[in-house]
Amino acid sequence: MLHHISLGVSDIDRTAAFYDAALAPLGYVRVWEDLVPGADNQAVGYGVSGGGDKLALKQRSIGQRPPGPGFHLAFAAADQEAVVAFHAAALAHGGTDNGAPGLREHYGPNYFAAFVIDPDGHHIEAGDREGSAC
Numbered sequence: 001m002l003h004h005i006s007l008g009v010s011d012i013d014r015t016a017a018f019y020d021a022a023l024a025p026l027g028y029v030r031v032w033e034d035l036v037p038g039a040d041n042q043a044v045g046y047g048v049s050g051g052g053d054k055l056a057l058k059q060r061s062i063g064q065r066p067p068g069p070g071f072h073l074a075f076a077a078a079d080q081e082a083v084v085a086f087h088a089a090a091l092a093h094g095g096t097d098n099g100a101p102g103l104r105e106h107y108g109p110n111y112f113a114a115f116v117i118d119p120d121g122h123h124i125e126a127g128d129r130e131g132s133a134c
Contacts, residue, residue, distance in 0.1 A: 011059070095117060
């Protein structure tokens with residue numbers, strides 16, 4: 001259904017370093033970049049190696065703020081170990097814990113996920129593909 005989504009960020013270098021680390025355990029990498037130090041509208045894109053972007057980060061120095069309550073991005077993970085590694089990498093690179101890795105049986109009997117807040121306040125999740133989606 002979705003081609004890609006873009007998020008505004010206040011510091012492209014800091015946020016790209018966060019997503020480089022957090023998305024690596026999930027198999028997603030930086031697939032393109034348009035970086036001009038000091039310029040607004042710099043951007044990077046993430047997806048599977050050799051493919052197009054599914055997530056773009058765009059620097060917005062003025063007026064950048066995360067979407068309101070209820071909005072979050074959920075990334076697919078291959079297994080529970082990838083969810084755990086996503087959470088650990090996110091916290092080690094400036095993320096804030098918003099739900100440790102674990103079963104979320106209220107979403108489905110096998111739904112294993114972890115939740116973090118990125119350095120710009122965006123709520124993100126990694127969920128095991130084998131679990132039921134919420």
